[in-house]
Amino acid sequence: MQTHPLLKQINPPPRLMMGPGPVNADPRVQRAMSADLLGQYDPAMTSYMNELMALYREIFRSDYCWTFVIDGTSRAAIESALVSLIEPGDKVLVPVFGRFGHLLAEIASRCGAEVVTLSQKWGEVFAPEEIEAALDQHRPKLLAICQGDTSTTMNQPLAEIGKLCHERGVISYVDATASIAGNELLIGEWKIDVCTAGLQKCLGGPSGSGPITISNRAADLIKSRWHVEKGIEPAGYSPGPRSRIQSNYLDLAMVMAYWSPQRLNHHTEATSMLYGARECARCILEEGLEAGIARHWLASEAMTSGLQALGLKLFGNQSQKMSNVTGVYIPDAVDGEAVRRDMLHHFGVEIGTSFGPLHGKIWRIGAMGYNARKDAVLRTLNALSSCLRLHGYQVPEQDAALAALEVYAASESAPADIEVSPASETK
DSSP: OOOOGSOOOOOOOOOOOOOOOOOOOOHHHHHHTSOOOOTTOOOHHHHHHHHHHHHHHHHOOOOOEEEEEEOOOOHHHHHHHHHOOOOOTEEEEEESSSSHHHHHHHHHHHHOOEEHHHHHHHTTOOOOOHHHHHHHHHHOOOEESSSTTTTTEEEOOOTTHHHHHHHTTTTEEEEEEEEEEEETOOOTTTTOOOEEEOSTTOOOOOOSSSEEEEEEEHHHHTTTTTTOOOOOOOOOOOOOOOOOOSSSOOOOOHHHHHHHHOOOOOOOOHHHHHHHHHHHHHHHHHOOOOHHHHHHHHHHHHHHHHHHHOOOOBOGGGGGBSSSSSEOOTTSSSSHHHHHHHHHIIOOEEEEOOOOOGGEEEEEEEGGGGGSHHHHHHHHHHHHHHHHHTTOOOOOOOOHHHHHHHHHHHHHHHHHHOOOGGGGGGG
């Protein structure tokens, strides 16, 4: 009897995903996600929800009560924040230094905002003075900005921006999908009001769950738009004075009630994803958040040393790059897509192309989350070196993997109190 081809079990080919994300999930996260399902109001389930909230307060470095996960990808978390904060006609300032700044502007526009964009050359970031001047000129209700933008590999400094917004009564929103847990992020100290993320990069999990943390003043704004679905109104319910949030599924006022001790019904919790998100945070905190960030910077230094040993030119302002992804110019005589294809086909290694003005000009090579490891970096460099040679590129005599290995060796022999940081990167 012939088996229907669609009835075969999936059997994905083994891949080492060393692009800008997603990346391979930590096996511990995958194991956690295979645990038995629970009902959404089972005491064990609500206990896991509370534990997750506490774990992600440590990841975000915030003490905000309203810290939980959105059931959906990182983009769902972004949209939940913006649709819940923005009312039609609100002015929103969006500093754009890559593709994902444009995404924030588009989502804000779809929410009915009057969007003002501030543009920076791709490969650079904004100085605090530029943001301050724009805040004073435009006087927005909300500032929305990315910390890390994988399209350019840049990492926007935020230490002053949240405070500038706070001093002016402006709500600050940060998309930290690409940067969280691989780069310094101090939400409470920096006075950021709302921050969202995703699991699929430095957090070391699969896409499908979006961590979020919300300050009290942002939560008060969201609660002022509180409207409950017909049929589940709690006793004494009174709607908020402001307009109803325009999305049902991404209505943070209702989602917050679901995550609160009230446990007001909203949607059925994505149980397996919650297990995975909890395990991502647990693994990071078991290693130590600072130790994990140092591991990412070490992998970055090793990767950039190997790429330069191949005679490749790094993209962008290296003093402002993220730890977890590196942009590198594609050599003129090489078909960049053919090299990527052969790395995947012959070595099972995936690296990234880029978007917009950088498409076809740079590769984006990541080392993040579970993949910020010595063996992953060395395998990627060996694969790239071989495929460049295969396509006629004259690779220098210096060995790329050896150059990276020397970075790791130097780190292992360094005194314990010396930390690997952006300043130690090969420029």
